[in-house]
Amino acid sequence: xxxxxQKFGGTSVANPERIRNVAKRVAKKYDQGDKMVVILSAMAGxxxxxxxxxxxxxxxxxxxxxxxxxxxxxxxxxxxLAITLKSMNYPxxxxxxxxxxxxxxxxxxxxxxxxxxxxxxxxxxxQQNIVVIAGFQGCDAQGNITTLGRGxxxxxxxxxxxxxxxxxxxxxxxxxxxxxxxxxxxRKARKLDKISCEEMLEMASLGAKVLHIRSVExxxxxxxxxxxxxxxxEEEGTMLVNGNHDMERPVVSGITYSKNEARIxxxxxxxxPGIAAKIFNAAADxxxxxxxIIQNTLAGGKTDLxxxxxKTEFKRALEVERKVVEEIGADNVLGDEGxxxxxxxxxxxxxxxxxxxxxxSALAVENINIMMISTSEIRISCIIEEKKAELAVRTLHTAFxxxxx
Amino acid sequence: xxxxxQKFGGTSVANPERIRNVAKRVAKKYDQGDKMVVILSAMAGxxxxxxxxxxxxxxxxxxxxxxxxxxxxxxxxxxxLAITLKSMNYPxxxxxxxxxxxxxxxxxxxxxxxxxxxxxxxxxxxQQNIVVIAGFQGCDAQGNITTLGRGxxxxxxxxxxxxxxxxxxxxxxxxxxxxxxxxxxxRKARKLDKISCEEMLEMASLGAKVLHIRSVExxxxxxxxxxxxxxxxEEEGTMLVNGNHDMERPVVSGITYSKNEARIxxxxxxxxPGIAAKIFNAAADxxxxxxxIIQNTLAGGKTDLxxxxxKTEFKRALEVERKVVEEIGADNVLGDEGxxxxxxxxxxxxxxxxxxxxxxSALAVENINIMMISTSEIRISCIIEEKKAELAVRTLHTAFxxxxx
Numbered sequence: 001x002x003x004x005x006q007k008f009g010g011t012s013v014a015n016p017e018r019i020r021n022v023a024k025r026v027a028k029k030y031d032q033g034d035k036m037v038v039i040l041s042a043m044a045g046x047x048x049x050x051x052x053x054x055x056x057x058x059x060x061x062x063x064x065x066x067x068x069x070x071x072x073x074x075x076x077x078x079x080x081l082a083i084t085l086k087s088m089n090y091p092x093x094x095x096x097x098x099x100x101x102x103x104x105x106x107x108x109x110x111x112x113x114x115x116x117x118x119x120x121x122x123x124x125x126x127q128q129n130i131v132v133i134a135g136f137q138g139c140d141a142q143g144n145i146t147t148l149g150r151g152x153x154x155x156x157x158x159x160x161x162x163x164x165x166x167x168x169x170x171x172x173x174x175x176x177x178x179x180x181x182x183x184x185x186x187r188k189a190r191k192l193d194k195i196s197c198e199e200m201l202e203m204a205s206l207g208a209k210v211l212h213i214r215s216v217e218x219x220x221x222x223x224x225x226x227x228x229x230x231x232x233x234e235e236e237g238t239m240l241v242n243g244n245h246d247m248e249r250p251v252v253s254g255i256t257y258s259k260n261e262a263r264i265x266x267x268x269x270x271x272x273p274g275i276a277a278k279i280f281n282a283a284a285d286x287x288x289x290x291x292x293i294i295q296n297t298l299a300g301g302k303t304d305l306x307x308x309x310x311k312t313e314f315k316r317a318l319e320v321e322r323k324v325v326e327e328i329g330a331d332n333v334l335g336d337e338g339x340x341x342x343x344x345x346x347x348x349x350x351x352x353x354x355x356x357x358x359x360x361s362a363l364a365v366e367n368i369n370i371m372m373i374s375t376s377e378i379r380i381s382c383i384i385e386e387k388k389a390e391l392a393v394r395t396l397h398t399a400f401x402x403x404x405x
Numbered sequence: 406x407x408x409x410x411q412k413f414g415g416t417s418v419a420n421p422e423r424i425r426n427v428a429k430r431v432a433k434k435y436d437q438g439d440k441m442v443v444i445l446s447a448m449a450g451x452x453x454x455x456x457x458x459x460x461x462x463x464x465x466x467x468x469x470x471x472x473x474x475x476x477x478x479x480x481x482x483x484x485x486l487a488i489t490l491k492s493m494n495y496p497x498x499x500x501x502x503x504x505x506x507x508x509x510x511x512x513x514x515x516x517x518x519x520x521x522x523x524x525x526x527x528x529x530x531x532q533q534n535i536v537v538i539a540g541f542q543g544c545d546a547q548g549n550i551t552t553l554g555r556g557x558x559x560x561x562x563x564x565x566x567x568x569x570x571x572x573x574x575x576x577x578x579x580x581x582x583x584x585x586x587x588x589x590x591x592r593k594a595r596k597l598d599k600i601s602c603e604e605m606l607e608m609a610s611l612g613a614k615v616l617h618i619r620s621v622e623x624x625x626x627x628x629x630x631x632x633x634x635x636x637x638x639e640e641e642g643t644m645l646v647n648g649n650h651d652m653e654r655p656v657v658s659g660i661t662y663s664k665n666e667a668r669i670x671x672x673x674x675x676x677x678p679g680i681a682a683k684i685f686n687a688a689a690d691x692x693x694x695x696x697x698i699i700q701n702t703l704a705g706g707k708t709d710l711x712x713x714x715x716k717t718e719f720k721r722a723l724e725v726e727r728k729v730v731e732e733i734g735a736d737n738v739l740g741d742e743g744x745x746x747x748x749x750x751x752x753x754x755x756x757x758x759x760x761x762x763x764x765x766s767a768l769a770v771e772n773i774n775i776m777m778i779s780t781s782e783i784r785i786s787c788i789i790e791e792k793k794a795e796l797a798v799r800t801l802h803t804a805f806x807x808x809x810x
Binding site for chain 2: 016019020050053054056057058059060061062064065066068069071072075076078079080082083084086087092093094096098099120143144145
């Protein structure tokens with residue numbers, strides 16, 4: 001008898017018919033003798049329409065109250081699934097965040113889980129109940145309702161699995177696993193049977209969108225076995241394993257890309273100590289996240305400084321830096337929204353050399369110019385022209401031997 | 406500086422525009438220096454559509470889970486009003502039932518309030534906040550979410566007003582007060598400035614529909630000053646006062662009617678001890694509420710027995726009693742759905758005689774036949790032909806001098 005946590009995303013509970021399918025899936029597992037905890041997202045589209053409603057009431061809706069509003073989405077699906085299971089004669093009980101003792105900090109809209117009491121969950125499990133928990137929500141120490149940010153139900157699921165020391169955390173979603181590249185871009189993409197948490201972290205942050213990034217951090221930290229699979233088929237999915245497990249390590253596991261960044265260049269910056277600090281403090285003060293940075297020292301005591309920011313912050317960042325340019329006596333500031341970031345990720349890179357040069361060569365063959373480069377231990381990213389992003393993904397996918405046979 | 410509880414019904418918060426109007430009304434009172442607690446219903450229609458959704462998932466949805474589902478309705482409006490007030494720069498905080506410590510029994514869908522902690526409400530009021538509370542909901546001692554039944558937000562408001570010892574509980578609704586009769590039936594109906602809780606209780610149970618009946622019981626028991634008024638106008642409404650206040654007591658305050666009952670007659674019942682018990686035990690066992698009862702003793706040791714039941718239970722009641730008729734050897738059973746109950750209510754009846762005879766005479770003049778009569782200390786009700794209900798209301802309204810001048 002295993003203890004299984006199953007999480008179903010918004011598309012998996014988007015309507016009564018799909019909720020019935022989830023109920024059947026849960027019931028089947030329960031019939032096999034497993035103890036079941038089910039975490040649900042809101043119905044697809046509900047969170048957005050609630051946010052629109054809040055936006056009708058206020059330009060900048062109060063974050064505490066937005067969380068109270070958004071929490072109704074998962075409350076609804078949790079109640080509906082419990083109603084369905086009960087009508088099928090299964091013992092089911094729904095719990096909201098506060099009832100499941102999901103204690104978070106009080107950073108509304110983006111709260112972090114501090115602790116999970118799980119006392120009530122365990123009690124209900126001991127009484128043979130299927131425990132249905134509203135994902136995405138918790139409460140702070142004062143009992144205020146909080147939410148965990150976009151995709152937060154994944155984190156709810158992994159955190160609850162960790163607290164219960166569950167045997168497995170199954171994440172049911174609308175994709176059937178993690179692929180070597182986006183199948184919409186790269187026809188030859190293959191589903192991975194396994195992926196390490198470290199790789200998943202790099203890939204999630206690069207836009208793989210399969211799992212909420214904080215859930216992967218949780219899985220890594222608490223050693224939770226996470227299994228990503230589709231709620232619309234019976235196909236096998238992708239298992240997330242900790243990197244220190246004894247697994248075969250491919251040099252490169254996947255190719256990802258993102259078009260969510262823009263590039264800003266400050267030309268002719270005086271090459272003096274403290275200047276870079278001024279430039280990036282200005283961005284930080286305006287709450288703008290800077291990602292990659294490169295600096296080219298020119299002749300004559302001047303440098304060019306280039307960095308990337310989220311596309312949504314591009315205009316604000318340009319304004320901020322225009323002021324800085326005046327202040328520090330640089331020549332001017334240029335912006336470019338037409339860029340993409342293409343990355344190769346693989347835990348095998350730790351012990352293999354030559355990945356970077358293989359990447360650059362492959363891109364060169366296709367005449368794709370590299371504007372910026374950044375690397376981590378298990379990832380290499382290049383900024384290229386936006387319109388060549390898909391070509392780059394396919395090229396690299398083939399170059400690193402990831403194509404389907 | 407007064408402490409005011411305001412409650413707004415579903416039509417008053419039916420859309421963003423109306424929620425903004427509620428916010429303005431609340432803000433105005435707050436600006437006058439009053440401490441404000443606001444109780445909200447769900448948007449009009451939301452509770453019904455949630456119930457339909459539950460009905461799609463199960464024929465008889467689990468009551469605990471239905472309460473979890475329904476509670477989202479008031480959670481939504483509470484958050485939206487708080488968002489609106491905050492955007493107008495008023496300090497507002499929403500509280501759900503469990504946060505406001507509205508403790509109920511665990512009779513899901515129809516829970517009764519046992520206690521209101523009000524600790525958090527007081528604390529927030531002391532910090533000058535406008536406290537916005539989701540009506541209709543509470544939680545039991547184990548922390549399960551409960552709801553108070555249809556119209557329960559009225560009860561939430563009055564109970565919270567009682568717990569806080571508020572100076573006034575204002576109930577904003579889509580009618581502008583309590584009338585001497587339904588203005589749709591009786592053109593000459595007048596709005597009452599005051600009405601006693603006792604009269605209101607009689608009138609609520611007879612279909613006046615202005616206030617949830619349990620809220621009136623609460624007001625009576627805890628001596629809460631309740632003021633019913635329209636959220637769509639600035640007109641004065643109706644004040645609910647306790648009967649033992651020193652008020653001018655009209656003999657009759659209002660005429661009400663109801664078409665929600667049906668009549669069942671058992672003919673030729675053997676006139677023996679224990680027979681009536683059999684008849685009404687059968688109804689009770691089938692969970693059928695019996696209202697009025699009359700018995701006519703006939704010659705030859707037989708009686709006719711007539712009683713009324715809710716129209717919704719009529720068919721079931723007929724079936725049940727058909728079996729009883731066979732069992733006890735009565736002649737047969739007859740049913741009649743074409744009836745109405747017309748009532749005159751007035752606390753002055755306690756000290757005035759002649760009300761009944763005046764009522765019967767007025768109906769006789771219009772050729773309205775009286776089939777059954779029942780009375781309480783402050784009410785007389787007659788069962789008449791359904792199609793004559795409106796005529797009877799107008800006739801009695803004039804006869805008792807209630808017409809507008």
